Amino acid sequence: xxxxxxSSRYLVKRTGEKVFLECVQxxxxxxxxxxxxxxxxxxxxxxxxxxVKMKEKxxxxxxxxVSREKKERFSLILESASTNQTSMYLCASSFPGQGxxxxxxxxxxRLTVL
Amino acid sequence: GQNIDQPTEMTATEGAIVQINCTYQTSGFNGxxxxxxxxxxxxxxxxxxxxxxxxxxxxxSSFLSRSKGYxxxxxxxxxxxDSASYLCAVxxxxxxxxxxGTGTKLQVIP
Numbered sequence: 001x002x003x004x005x006x007s008s009r010y011l012v013k014r015t016g017e018k019v020f021l022e023c024v025q026x027x028x029x030x031x032x033x034x035x036x037x038x039x040x041x042x043x044x045x046x047x048x049x050x051x052v053k054m055k056e057k058x059x060x061x062x063x064x065x066v067s068r069e070k071k072e073r074f075s076l077i078l079e080s081a082s083t084n085q086t087s088m089y090l091c092a093s094s095f096p097g098q099g100x101x102x103x104x105x106x107x108x109x110r111l112t113v114l
Numbered sequence: 115g116q117n118i119d120q121p122t123e124m125t126a127t128e129g130a131i132v133q134i135n136c137t138y139q140t141s142g143f144n145g146x147x148x149x150x151x152x153x154x155x156x157x158x159x160x161x162x163x164x165x166x167x168x169x170x171x172x173x174x175s176s177f178l179s180r181s182k183g184y185x186x187x188x189x190x191x192x193x194x195x196d197s198a199s200y201l202c203a204v205x206x207x208x209x210x211x212x213x214x215g216t217g218t219k220l221q222v223i224p
Contacts, residue, residue, distance in 0.1 A: 033212075042216035043157075043201065059116075059213070090156060100162035101205075102147060103212060107156050 003027070004106040006091050012112045019078040021109050023091030031094045032074035033103065034058075034066060036087040043090065049074055050096075081113045116140045118215035120202050125221045126192055134187045134218045136202035144205040147212065148176050148187045151199045160200075161187070189220075197222045 007022035025032065033048040035058075045058030047066040055066050063085060067075045074093075078085055088110050092103040117139045126132040138146070145164040149157040163169055163178035163185060175188040187200055202215040 035214075040216060043203075043214040045211065045213065048211065056211075058211070100145060100147070100164070102159035102162060103149075103157070105156035105158070 004091055004093055004104050006089075006106040006109045008109050009107060010110050010112075012114065013081050014114050015082060017081050017113075019081050019111065021076040021078075021089055021091075021111070023074045023076070023106055024072055025074075025093040025104070026072065027093070027095065027104070028071065029093035029095045029104070030071075031096060031101075032068065033092040033094075034064075034074065034076045035090045035092065036060070037090055037108075038087050046076065081111075083113050085111065086113045087111060116204070116206060116213045118202055118204060118213060120200075120215045120218045122216070123219045123221070125223060126189075128192055128194060128222055128224050130192050131188065131190050132192060132220065134189075134200050134202075134220065136185045136187070136215060138183050138185070138202070138204050138215075140204050140206040140213065142206045143180060144207070146176075146178055146185050147203040147205070148174075148185075149201040149203060149214075151201060151217070153198070157201055192222050194222050194224070196220065 004025045034046045035043040049055045049068040065077045091106040094101045120136045148160040151157040161176040168177045173190045178185045199217040199219045201217045
């Protein structure tokens with residue numbers, strides 16, 4: 001089974017802090033994604049990566065950056081956390097050449113910024 | 115731009131059939147997904163349509179009409195465990211960029 005692991009289930013940070021959210025997948029997937037999920041807004045794509053060191057902006061990249069130094073690991077960075085970044089963050093991976101290329105999600109990281 | 119619409123909430127009775135609709139307007143189309151998400155859990159893949167027509171998988175079926183920008187998810191013989199949010203998502207670009215609708219929260223009642 002594909003396993004996507006996010007480093008922290010719950011985080012509480014203060015405004016202005018730098019925040020790292022880590023995601024690791026164990027199935028050699030090419031693509032990795034970061035979404036945030038908010039009530040009434042659904043899942044919104046922040047960034048995605050289709051290869052090591054490659055990244056593409058999603059629909060809401062402002063205030064975020066990402067890093068993909070190894071194929072299995074995709075990190076989301078909040079350079080200076082703000083209260084409007086309080087949200088559930090979901091990492092996902094997919095393999096484009098295998099079946100429909102559905103997304104496999106991690107359990108999520110609930111971030112609260114005070 | 116991308117626009118994916120689905121009803122916010124639905125209620126249905128155990129043992130019945132429910133249809134959850136999804137309409138989309140996207141700049142490209144490479145396929146449509148349905149995901150199920152139980153409260154407090156990650157979304158899990160249910161179905162995928164890339165050609166027009168019906169795809170059946172046990173109690174769940176999904177239909178696609180590309181010309182109408184329309185899909186539906188059909189759940190038969192509803193069970194209490196089907197109470198969840200159902201997310202419609204469109205692969206609209208290269209590298210499998212997937213855009214989600216806001217989800218439909220389904221409540222199954224006895």
